[in-house]
Amino acid sequence: MPTDTDVKSPLLVLEGDNDPRVPKEEAQQVVDQLKKDGKIVDARYYPQEGHGFTKREDRIDAIERTLAWFDRYLKGK
Numbered sequence: 001m002p003t004d005t006d007v008k009s010p011l012l013v014l015e016g017d018n019d020p021r022v023p024k025e026e027a028q029q030v031v032d033q034l035k036k037d038g039k040i041v042d043a044r045y046y047p048q049e050g051h052g053f054t055k056r057e058d059r060i061d062a063i064e065r066t067l068a069w070f071d072r073y074l075k076g077k
Helices: 024-036 056-073
Strands: 011-016 041-046
Touching: 011 024, 011 056, 024 041, 041 056
Parallel strands: 011 041
Antiparallel strands: none
């Protein structure tokens, strides 16, 4: 688990509820710890998705969230 000083950049987590490679529970532990440490982190879990997104609407949502995240934290908007 990263310590408070290890994470310096905002983190966006986009993950399927049924991801066999990165179990949701483990990802949520990281998200919770980072939030507890006062870090900038946001998570969105997609129902009925695995390690990749197959539903068109989930892919679109993930792309829109990623672009908004980049605009906010890379461009300063």
